[in-house]
Amino acid sequence: MDRPHYKFWPSRLPRAITVPATSLWHNLATAAARYPDKVALVFFGRETSYRELAAQVDRLAAALHAMGVRRGDRVVLDMQNCPQLVIAHFAILRANAVVVPVNPMNRAEELKHYIVDPDAKVAITTGDLAAELAKASNALEPAQRLSHLIVTQFTDAFDADISGDEAPAPAWRDWLLTRHPLPVLADGHVVHWVDALATTDVPPEHSVGANDMALLPYTSGTTGMPKGCIHHHSSLMHNAVASQLWGAGSSEMVVLAVVPMFHITGVVSMMHTAILCAATLVVMPRWDREVAGRLISTRKVTSWTNIPTMVIDLMGSPNFATFDLSSLSYIGGGGAAMPQAVAQRLFEQYGLRYQEGYGLTETAAPSHANPHDNPKQQCLGIPYMSSDSRVVDPDTLQEMPIGESGEIITCGPEVFQGYWKRPEATAAAFVEFDGRRFFRTGDMGRMDEDGYFFITDRLKRMINASGFKVWPAEVELLMFKNPAIQEACIIATKDAYRGESVKAVVVLRATHKDTTAQQIIDWCRENMAVYKIPRQVQFVDALPKSGAGKVMWRLLQEAEAG
Missing domain, CATH: 3.30.300.30 (ANL, C-terminal domain)
Known part of the structure; x- marks a missing residue:
C-alpha cells in the first residue's frame, strides 16, 4: 500500500534511486574532468578551479600514503570551513582512508577521545588549533599518540591584503592572518601544509568503493563518551545524489558554504552534493551576517543551507535592505524549527519557501525533507528518497495511529552501518519492523494524515x-x-x-x-x-x-x- 506522503511526492522525481558503485572521490575526479576550468571554491576572493582542486587532492593523498596511511585507516580532520578542509577531506578518501571529522571547538581534554577511539595516527588541522591537538596527543600513552600532524595556515588559501565586499569580517583578521608557530608533537612529526603539497610522490591506486567506510563522524548520547558512526561511501553517496535531485542541483549552482563542514549536514547536504554537481562553493569559515549578506549579493549565491538562527540574524542586520538576495533559488536547513513569522517574511519579500528537513548523524543528514511545491512550516517533511519512516510506541514498538505521538524510526540506504567498536549500542539502535531493519532516532514525533512528520518531544536527553x-x-x-x-x-x-x-x-x-x-x-x-x-x-x-x-x-x- 502506498504511504500517504506519496500524494505530495514531486512528480519529476523517482521515489527511490540506485546508488552509484563508485567512491565519493570519483565525484570530484569526474567534475574535474568535465569542468576543469570551472570555479570549485571561493575563499575571500581567491578562486580554485576544479582542475586545481583535484591536483591538490592527489598531492595530499600521496603525502598521506607516504606517512603510512593505508586502506581503511582513520585520519582526523579538525578545521573550520576553508578550502583546505575540502582538499583534505577528499585527499583522505583518495588515499583509500576514512575521514574522522572533528568539531574545531573541542579542547584537548575532548580531543583525546577522537585520537584514541578511532586509532588515528595522522591528523590534519589549522595553525590556530594545532597546539590544542598536539597537547591532546602528547598527553596520551606513547602507543596512542599521533605519528604525523599536518598543519595549514588560513593564509595558505587567500591573500591577506584582500579588501572590499569579499574581505573577512574585521573581527576575524587577527584570527585568520596570524601564522601560528608549529607545535611539538611527542614521538611524531609536524608537517606544514605547503610542504605536504610539494611532494613529488604518486598517490596510491584508488581501490575503495561503495561498501567501504568513508566517514566516521562522532555523536554523543545519553551515556558515556561520543560514539563513531560508521558510514560507507554508499550511504553518503545516496544522500548526495538524492539532494542533487531533490534540490534541482546543477553545475550552475553557487552554494554559500557556511554550515560547518565537520557536521554531517555540511559534509553531505552541502559539500558532497556541490562537488557531485560540479557547483561552486563560496566558503565562509564561520558565521557573520554582514559577510554573508555581501557574499550572497556579490557572488550571486543560488543555494544556502543553514540553521534558522542565521536567517533571523541576517534579516536583523541594519544593512539588510542593501543586500541582494534575488539570486537565491533554494534556502533551507534544519537543526531547529524556523519561526513561522520569519518564514512568511522570506516568502512575501523574495518568494522563497524555507525548506525544512530532518536528519541525524546516523542518517547522513536528511532522512526527511519538505517537497518544494508542498512544504509545511515547522515540519520535518516527508521520508526522503528510498526511505521509509514510521511512528511507534517506544516500549511496545507497535505503530501509532495517525496524529498520535511516538518514536520516529527510519529505514533507508542513507542509514549508517552501526557504532564503531560499540556492538551493544548498535544492537540497541535498530529494530526489526515489517521485515526490515529500522533505526530508532530517539526523537518523539507524530505523522499527520498527509504523511508529514512533526517533532513532539525528545526520548533522548539532549x-x-x-x-x-x-x-x-x-x-x-x-x-x-x-x-x-x-x-x-x-x-x-x-x-x-x-x-x-x-x-x-x-x-x-x-x-x-x-x-x-x-x-x-x-x-x-x-x-x-x-x-x-x-x-x-x-x-x-x-x-x-x-x-x-x-x-x-x-x-x-x-x-x-x-
Whole structure:
C-alpha cells in the first residue's frame, strides 16, 4: 500500500534511486574532468578551479600514503570551513582512508577521545588549533599518540591584503592572518601544509568503493563518551545524489558554504552534493551576517543551507535592505524549527519557501525533507528518497495511529552501518519492523494524515543550542574533572536566541565552597567546546536522587521549565 506522503511526492522525481558503485572521490575526479576550468571554491576572493582542486587532492593523498596511511585507516580532520578542509577531506578518501571529522571547538581534554577511539595516527588541522591537538596527543600513552600532524595556515588559501565586499569580517583578521608557530608533537612529526603539497610522490591506486567506510563522524548520547558512526561511501553517496535531485542541483549552482563542514549536514547536504554537481562553493569559515549578506549579493549565491538562527540574524542586520538576495533559488536547513513569522517574511519579500528537513548523524543528514511545491512550516517533511519512516510506541514498538505521538524510526540506504567498536549500542539502535531493519532516532514525533512528520518531544536527553546538540552526560563527565565539583547535573534552560542553552546544577566539594559560578564557567571554557559551556550555574546542597541512587534530572528540568 502506498504511504500517504506519496500524494505530495514531486512528480519529476523517482521515489527511490540506485546508488552509484563508485567512491565519493570519483565525484570530484569526474567534475574535474568535465569542468576543469570551472570555479570549485571561493575563499575571500581567491578562486580554485576544479582542475586545481583535484591536483591538490592527489598531492595530499600521496603525502598521506607516504606517512603510512593505508586502506581503511582513520585520519582526523579538525578545521573550520576553508578550502583546505575540502582538499583534505577528499585527499583522505583518495588515499583509500576514512575521514574522522572533528568539531574545531573541542579542547584537548575532548580531543583525546577522537585520537584514541578511532586509532588515528595522522591528523590534519589549522595553525590556530594545532597546539590544542598536539597537547591532546602528547598527553596520551606513547602507543596512542599521533605519528604525523599536518598543519595549514588560513593564509595558505587567500591573500591577506584582500579588501572590499569579499574581505573577512574585521573581527576575524587577527584570527585568520596570524601564522601560528608549529607545535611539538611527542614521538611524531609536524608537517606544514605547503610542504605536504610539494611532494613529488604518486598517490596510491584508488581501490575503495561503495561498501567501504568513508566517514566516521562522532555523536554523543545519553551515556558515556561520543560514539563513531560508521558510514560507507554508499550511504553518503545516496544522500548526495538524492539532494542533487531533490534540490534541482546543477553545475550552475553557487552554494554559500557556511554550515560547518565537520557536521554531517555540511559534509553531505552541502559539500558532497556541490562537488557531485560540479557547483561552486563560496566558503565562509564561520558565521557573520554582514559577510554573508555581501557574499550572497556579490557572488550571486543560488543555494544556502543553514540553521534558522542565521536567517533571523541576517534579516536583523541594519544593512539588510542593501543586500541582494534575488539570486537565491533554494534556502533551507534544519537543526531547529524556523519561526513561522520569519518564514512568511522570506516568502512575501523574495518568494522563497524555507525548506525544512530532518536528519541525524546516523542518517547522513536528511532522512526527511519538505517537497518544494508542498512544504509545511515547522515540519520535518516527508521520508526522503528510498526511505521509509514510521511512528511507534517506544516500549511496545507497535505503530501509532495517525496524529498520535511516538518514536520516529527510519529505514533507508542513507542509514549508517552501526557504532564503531560499540556492538551493544548498535544492537540497541535498530529494530526489526515489517521485515526490515529500522533505526530508532530517539526523537518523539507524530505523522499527520498527509504523511508529514512533526517533532513532539525528545526520548533522548539532549539540549539543542542553535542547532548544536549538547549531550548532558558528556558535559557532566567533563565537569567531574573539576576539583571543586562533587556532583553536577546538566539541564536545558530557555534562550530567546539560541532556543535552549546549557545550565549546570552543581554540588561543590566541602573544600571548595568558596568557588564562584564564574570560576566554574571559566574552567569549562578551558576544557570543552564553547557551545557546551554552561551559561548558568546553580549551586545546591544536594541533587535529587532515586532509591537506586541515580540523579533525577527530570525533576530539575521540570523545575527549570516551571
